[in-house]
Amino acid sequence: MIKKSLTKELIISSAFAMIDEKGKDNFSMRQLAAKLGVQVSSLYNHVKNEHELMLEVAKLAAAKYTEHVVQAVSGIELDDATTESADAFRSFLKDHRYLYELLIDESLLSDPGFQQAIKGFEAPIFYILKEYGVEDKEFMEHMYVAMRVVTHGFSTLDSLGVFDHLEIDTTESYHMMVRSVVEAMKAKGNKN
Numbered sequence: 663m664i665k666k667s668l669t670k671e672l673i674i675s676s677a678f679a680m681i682d683e684k685g686k687d688n689f690s691m692r693q694l695a696a697k698l699g700v701q702v703s704s705l706y707n708h709v710k711n712e713h714e715l716m717l718e719v720a721k722l723a724a725a726k727y728t729e730h731v732v733q734a735v736s737g738i739e740l741d742d743a744t745t746e747s748a749d750a751f752r753s754f755l756k757d758h759r760y761l762y763e764l765l766i767d768e769s770l771l772s773d774p775g776f777q778q779a780i781k782g783f784e785a786p787i788f789y790i791l792k793e794y795g796v797e798d799k800e801f802m803e804h805m806y807v808a809m810r811v812v813t814h815g816f817s818t819l820d821s822l823g824v825f826d827h828l829e830i831d832t833t834e835s836y837h838m839m840v841r842s843v844v845e846a847m848k849a850k851g852n853k854n
Contacts, residue, residue: 668700670708674718678761681719685760686767691715713769720770721779723761728782730754735786740793741844747786748813748840755817766814783810790844794851805847812839 676698681689691712695702709715734750735743755762765783770776787809791802816836819825825832 668698668704668708670718672698673705673708673715674722677715678719678722681764682758682761686716686764716764716767717770717773717776719761720764720767720776723758723765724776724779724782726758726761727751727754727765728785731782731786740790744790744844745837745840747790748809748836751813752817752820752836755814756821759821791847791851794847796847796851798850801850805843805850808843808846809840812836812843 673694677689677694680694680697691702691705695705698705705715709718730753731747731750734746738746764770765780784806787806788802791805796802796805816839820832820836825835
């Protein structure tokens with residue numbers, strides 16, 4: 663059997679898959695090396711340390727999230743795109759809980775490279791605001807915060823099963839919250 667040559671990209675993609683499946687807390691460089699069939703020291707020829715590897719995995723997760731949202735909203739009407747982007751966030755968190763945890767990992771958030779990578783979270787919301795004709799930068803940032811709180815807060819609680827005992831369709835609750843933020847955006851814009 664021919665062994666794949668070890669590259670930084672292979673290390674990152676393998677760590678990405680492992681963390682997606684089991685989480686950062688259940689990941690080690692030793693396990694990664696075993697999965698790749700190499701010595702741990704071989705990994706350090708390509709990545710400086712585990713923190714750098716986590717940063718690269720988080721950047722890849724941010725890119726995957728952005729791609730996921732773009733696919734969800736491509737070619738649909740603005741009001742529908744807003745709801746679809748919120749649904750895409752919710753499904754990403756549900757399907758990739760551990761990667762999402764990495765995206766909000768306090769130890770990575772201060773890194774300038776990571777801050778640039780997570781602009782994907784901001785882009786859809788700021789795009790929607792501009793499409794509604796909102797020009798006030800301060801208001802745009804408030805709406806960004808509101809949308810992130812709604813999507814993150816609801817999706818996190820939902821993924822933990824907090825609403826499972828209710829007899830209502832919680833997707834409808836989620837959409838009601840998203841629509842209330844959208845209505846505030848539209849009311850402030852000049853294209854409502």
